[in-house]
Amino acid sequence: MEYVKPRFLDCGEAALSVEFGEGVDPVINARVLTLDERLRAAPPQGLRETTPTYRALLLRYEPLEISRDALIAAIEALLAPVDIEAKLSQPAARWTIPCCYDPAFAEDIDAAAALLGRAAPSLAQLHAGADYRAYMYGFAPGWCYLGGLPQALAIPRRASPRGPTPQGAVLIGGALALIAANPMPTGWYVIGRTPERLFALRRDPPFLMAPGDAVRFEPIDAGTFLTLDARAAAGETVARREALQ
Amino acid sequence: MSARLLVEAAGPGVTIQDEGRFGLSRYGVTPAGPMDFGAYLTATRAAGADSAIEVSLGGAAFRAEGATLCVAVAGGEFDVRLDGRPLPAACLLPLAPESRLVLRAGPLGSWCYVAIGGRLDLAPTLGARATHARSGLGPKPLAAGDALRFTVAAPPPLEPLGLTAPWLASSGAPVRLLLGPQADYFAPEEIERFLNARWRIGARSDRMAYRLEGPAIRHARGHDIVSDGVAMGAIQIPGDGAPLALLADRQPTGGYPKIATVIGADLGRLAQLRPGEDLSFRAVDWDEAVAARRAFFTAIETGATRAPLPAHVTTESLLAENLVGGVVNARD
Numbered sequence: 001m002e003y004v005k006p007r008f009l010d011c012g013e014a015a016l017s018v019e020f021g022e023g024v025d026p027v028i029n030a031r032v033l034t035l036d037e038r039l040r041a042a043p044p045q046g047l048r049e050t051t052p053t054y055r056a057l058l059l060r061y062e063p064l065e066i067s068r069d070a071l072i073a074a075i076e077a078l079l080a081p082v083d084i085e086a087k088l089s090q091p092a093a094r095w096t097i098p099c100c101y102d103p104a105f106a107e108d109i110d111a112a113a114a115l116l117g118r119a120a121p122s123l124a125q126l127h128a129g130a131d132y133r134a135y136m137y138g139f140a141p142g143w144c145y146l147g148g149l150p151q152a153l154a155i156p157r158r159a160s161p162r163g164p165t166p167q168g169a170v171l172i173g174g175a176l177a178l179i180a181a182n183p184m185p186t187g188w189y190v191i192g193r194t195p196e197r198l199f200a201l202r203r204d205p206p207f208l209m210a211p212g213d214a215v216r217f218e219p220i221d222a223g224t225f226l227t228l229d230a231r232a233a234a235g236e237t238v239a240r241r242e243a244l245q
Numbered sequence: 246m247s248a249r250l251l252v253e254a255a256g257p258g259v260t261i262q263d264e265g266r267f268g269l270s271r272y273g274v275t276p277a278g279p280m281d282f283g284a285y286l287t288a289t290r291a292a293g294a295d296s297a298i299e300v301s302l303g304g305a306a307f308r309a310e311g312a313t314l315c316v317a318v319a320g321g322e323f324d325v326r327l328d329g330r331p332l333p334a335a336c337l338l339p340l341a342p343e344s345r346l347v348l349r350a351g352p353l354g355s356w357c358y359v360a361i362g363g364r365l366d367l368a369p370t371l372g373a374r375a376t377h378a379r380s381g382l383g384p385k386p387l388a389a390g391d392a393l394r395f396t397v398a399a400p401p402p403l404e405p406l407g408l409t410a411p412w413l414a415s416s417g418a419p420v421r422l423l424l425g426p427q428a429d430y431f432a433p434e435e436i437e438r439f440l441n442a443r444w445r446i447g448a449r450s451d452r453m454a455y456r457l458e459g460p461a462i463r464h465a466r467g468h469d470i471v472s473d474g475v476a477m478g479a480i481q482i483p484g485d486g487a488p489l490a491l492l493a494d495r496q497p498t499g500g501y502p503k504i505a506t507v508i509g510a511d512l513g514r515l516a517q518l519r520p521g522e523d524l525s526f527r528a529v530d531w532d533e534a535v536a537a538r539r540a541f542f543t544a545i546e547t548g549a550t551r552a553p554l555p556a557h558v559t560t561e562s563l564l565a566e567n568l569v570g571g572v573v574n575a576r577d
Contacts, residue, residue, distance in 0.1 A: 009426035011476035012506035013534035017426045024471055036271075051270040051474035053498055058270075058474025063535045064542065137273035138472055138498030141380050144273075145472075182380065199272070201382075206371065207272040 002028050006079070008072055009056075013063050018075060019056040024147060024175065028055045029135050030087045033212045035078060044074040052211050053136045054145075091133070094214040096240040097179065097194050099128065099170050100225040105193040108162070112172065112189040115155055124219060126150050127170075127191060132177055132215040142181025142199025142207060146215055149177045157187040168194040170217065192217070195229035196239040203235060214244070246398075248312035250361055252391040253345065256303015258452070259387045261365070262358075262493075263296040266373035266382065270474065270497040277377040280356045280452060280493050281513035284320030286545050287358075287410045291337050292317035293399045294360035296374050298387065301356060302519070304349040305387070307340065314340040315362030315401035319408060319549070321354015321517050322415070327405060335408040337551060339401035353415050354517045363397035377494055379453065408549035412541055413513070419527035420511045422480070423534055426473075427502035431482070432465045439488070439504055440526055447487075448520045452494040454481075455515070461486030464502060472500040478507030478515070492516060510537035 002021035009017040018035060021028035036052045039059070046066030051058040061071055101124035103109055113120040132148035154175045164183035165171065171178040173188030180186065181199035194217075198208050209215065220228065228238040252259075262285065265278025279285035279299055288297050292315050298305070300323070307316075318325050319335040326347045327338055334357075340346055348357055367374055367384060376383040428436060439462050447456030457480075468484040475481075479491045481501045490507065491499070493516075507515055508529065518524055529537075 010423050010506070010531060011426045011474075011503070012423050012478055012508055013531055013538060014509055015474075015476035015506070017473060019426075019473070022471070049267055049270060051497065053473045054471050056471075056473040058476065060267075060476070063531075064539055067535075068531055136472075136498070137271060139273060139496055141269075141273045141275075141382065201370065207269075211271070 002031070010068070011058065014061060016059045016061065016068065016071060017056045018059065021055050024054045024135065026088055026133055026147060027084050029133070029147070030084050030212070031082070032057050034082045034087065035075065038078040039075070044071060046071070053138065090245060091212055091214040092210060092243070092245050094216070094242045094244055095209055096216050096218050096242070097196055098220045098224070098228055098238060099192040099194050099217040100220050100222060101128070101192045102222045102225070104222060105166070105225060106191050107166070108189040109191045112155055112191050116153065118152075123153065123191060126153055127172070127177070128217045128219045134209045134211050134213045134215055136211050137207070140180070140182055140184050143184075144179050144198055144209055146177040146179070149175055155189060158189075161185040161187045165190055166193055168196060168198070170194055193225065194239070195225055195232045196237070197232055200235070208237070208239065246312055246396070247366070248314055248395055248397050249310040250314060250393045250395065251308045251310055252305065252387050252389055252393075253308055254304070254306040254389050255387045255391075256301060256305060257386070258301035258303060259305050260299050260376035260378065261296055261367070261374055261384045261387070262299045262376065263374045265375050265493070266371055266377070269371055273497055274371060274382070275377050275380060275494055275497055277373075277375040277383065278493050279358065280516040281320050281358070283513040283541065283545060284356065284413055285358050287335065287408070287413060287549055288317040288319040288360035289358070290545070291319070291408055291549050292360040292362040294362055296365045297358040297360040299356055299358055300348050302350040304347070305359070306345060306347045307359065308345050309340040309342050310392070311342065312397060313342065313401050314395065314397060315399055316340045316346065317360045317362075317408065318348070318357060319410060319413060320357040322351040323354060323357040324349040324351040332405050333407040333554070335410050335413065335549065336405055337402055337408055338405040339403065355519050356516060361395050361397075362399050362401065363395045366394040366396055379494060405554060407552040407554055409552055410549040412544045415517065416514065419525045420515050421508045421527050421529045421534065421537065422478075422505040423508060423531065424505045424528055425503070426506070427470060428504055430464050430466050430470070430502035431462065431504055435462050435465070436504065438462060440528055443523055443525055444488070445523050446518050446520050450520055452492060454492060454495060455490040455518070457488040457490060462488060462504065468501055470500055470502050472498045475499045475503070476506055478509075478512050479503040480505045480507070490515060508534040508537060510534070510541035
């Protein structure tokens, strides 16, 4: 649920969280990204960095250069009405992410399918048939959280984390989907793997998707995965980006 | 002129840090950077350095090669020795090629900064040289046998000098914090319990987080929040009610309520505490936090005062003359 007015929450004297609502919701997230965009286009004196998340924008600032009150006034001046429906229907880009659901690459797909009471191929089909929105990065470099997971795939997170994810793991957990760039332990389920590198240090730019982008998964077989993986390892971008704006 | 610093020995957790890898938190990148920013600035400014080596309780030993390096040391009360001669815990010294600088954990403090005057010749990773071991960004933690190349400019001092930096003094005073961003996830009596408790730094504490041992803090509205950004010094209360102070290597986002955030002027004091040491908190308002920040950074701007050392220095004489970094131990 969106708040009538955003809440301003102190995170110490040098950071401020602007929270737009409760829950994970595309409208609330679009408000966050709109403020982020406007602040980046015309940063107030003393603003150091912004971190957009699902429902809040964290601002790191230098309070010896700008007071909390002046910063809030600057934010409020940027909260002018925005056509959220238009914003949501026009993401900056749509990504098609190749994803292999073969159990050899999708370590937890059988376990997740059993928990959800369906067969693994049907899980894969549902996952690949949905339209996602990149909400935010978090946890580790290039870990991108996606909204739009079909209700039928909502799954409780594990009580204790599984071992490190493979590179490019495609996961589900709670009501969300996730693409994990680098190996890390997680409480989510690995239901596929993409050969694309969401984060590659030596590529320019090192990170592929932007929060707010639209995302789809394209099923590929194991052979295609290996071919694309070799091309991605050589520096090629194997996901397709379609500019929409 | 180019010279090298050779790492002869390094305990665990000896890393290169600059101010941090900023601007990429939106992609999940942790800033890292020094645990004690005040001590880092004191050392880098005294030496004219662009980065520093952060030494942990395991200590480290260094040697120079090619030229005499200008080295500043600050942070905690480490045992600092140049060719066996004890020096104040905060000091500026010439490290000649035949000399050996050894740092060991002293009576107080967890992190000590060794800053080399000049420029560290090391390509940045995503704009910074700070090490974030967990994500593998930046240089690897230092180990015996490593060598770092520096382009040196300013000449080193002729003799070791003490650095007087009263802002680095340890103190038993409560660590100040601002309540929030999620203080409303806790009933008023739980916030009171948090503020009135005596906390102990837990054994499993590291650059990512310090565990605080004490009473369990109960949530009023559950322990799951929608993940949001995490500021340095945020105190998160996970499901088990045991607070975690999130520090330099924290994850950039988190999904547990954060009851309070340590103010900038006291972050270094918190970071210098060791597992087993105690602390308490005091809530302040934004104005008091900013006044403390202004005083802290103004003092650092003026720089540490250089003080000549007595001819025959021993650890005892340093303590007697209170030259150990200008540190006053107000803990007892």
